[in-house]
Amino acid sequence: MTTTEIQFDSETLALVNNMMKRYPEGKHKSALIPVLHIAQAEFGGWLSVPTMDYVASVMNLKPIEVYEVASFYSMFNMHPVGKCLIEVCRTSSCWLRGAEDVIDHIEKRLNIRVGETSADGMFTLKAVECLGSCGTAPMMQVGADYHENLTIEKVDTLLEKFKDENKQSRYC
């Protein structure tokens, strides 16, 4: 992606400007995390340096202020990811109820390991920390959607569905 392509359309730009007005005068930096979510969704599912520089210019911040925040939070991808990012929770409660069976199965089905992207660029698999779905474990998050009480059959159905839909995972 070249720098010239990184530009919010007028509607998104209006939304971003509106967001910055939610906060007291001079405190518009508070909108940085919400705006980075939008930027990530708009520009390929990850935050490249040009994307972060663009956010800095739109928000009138120094680029370093954007880099240091983007790199701190786990939902911001600092490297390219597949079109459909699958995040399987692996912490205690999910582990107790078979999260590793789910991870194993997805690895075999997609022929990738945790942290990798499928050769066609469709799927990236991540193992993540507690997503607050302990009572409905095991689970995975794909974009904003929680898929809970997973079984191997349910995972298979979902993977098929994502493939058929050419699903793009987005938080917002």
Place this chain on the structure above:
Amino acid sequence: MSKKLLLKNDHIEGIHTLPIYRANGGYSVLEKALKTMSPEAILEEVKTSGLRGRGGAGFPTGLKWSFLAKPEGVPRYLVCNADESEPGTLKDRYLMERHPHILIEGMIVSSFALGAKTSYIYIRGEYFYIARILEIAIKEAYEAGFLGKNIQGSGYDLDLYVQVGAGAYICGEETALLESLEGKRGNPRIKPPFPAIAGLYGCPTVVNNVETIAAVVPILEMGGAEYAKIGTEKSTGTKLISASGHINKPGVYEIELGIPVEEFIYSEEYCGGISGGKKLKAVVAGGSSVPILPAELILKTSAGEPRMMSYESLGDGGFLTGTMLGSGGFIVMDEDTSIVKNLYTFARFYHHESCGQCSPCREGTGWMEKILLKILDGRGDMKDIDLLWDIQSKIEGKTICPLGEAAAWPVAAAIRHFRSEFEEYIQYPEKIRDIKHYYRLQETATA
């Protein structure tokens, strides 16, 4: 019969919408509070209720509110902590997803009591779909005149916003949350000054958990004194418990504080017993950071008294034989569970979530994860157990925020109560093959 205050309307379809919430008595507390009560009177009711913070620390809410500085001409803020990230905890998510208006009503009356004109609900980024539910409910509340200018003709103005995070456990710590809300990295601040003096944008701020703020609604509805009659003397009211792990009925339950732990685990009304008819091995009663207890100590105190679901009973015996109610994240483990492997998932979690600001936590969490992995990879040494103990003791109390303790306590408790299991893995490494997916550990160790 269980007492329900927050989830009393859980069975009503559409209760997440304003018309149905109102038809079931919703927003009547707001009208009563804004029209007939002074901020001081609300504070008194909350103090009288004995409500303790439901996020994990259990600090008295009324007292926290009374610390709020009120200098002339300086804005004050109420920030709702909806960053729920403590492993084992999903109660705030449940409440916000199904009952967004009780939180919003609680935010409005609490903001009024504190004199805040702008309030924020900071929600973890992964709960994006719940942020949407809240935004829709807030829009309904604006349209009904419960938010905005001159609410219900009371002359009180309030704007309420939802702010999403982006994945960081540490942002559940109140000063890290405020940093994040200011658009920065979630590094906790050194206290003092406490947020009550210098919080959001340097202004006096109260940060309260979702369940705490929601509980203000039934407190004002029935009066603080009536609320205080529910539960026990030191643990008043009801509490949402997130039940997970090897139980027949995982989920969120509202309990009257003070019911026996045994009843909570085995009765059909709550967890419904251990799945597969197995035996109970251990429980983490209040979210990943509280000490794990073996079956005999979670069911009965060291004095042989039945253990109750309350701040004081779970805490009975200190950390030697007791634990904490914490966030109410109740994780149950059956007889086949590897305590060491479970601890490894916690250690990996805390290493991942350490903000890196304080050396003892940044380095210590990484070392604890590595040593546990070494033991689980069959390369453990008896000295490793003492080394783990030594590291956790050098994190505890030596960091800016309590993530250090949160990472240290589970390690200490697992060694305290299950030392023989560590020793067994070290002495007989072939035992590791009994852990499901043990090969993943070896791969991780090799990598």
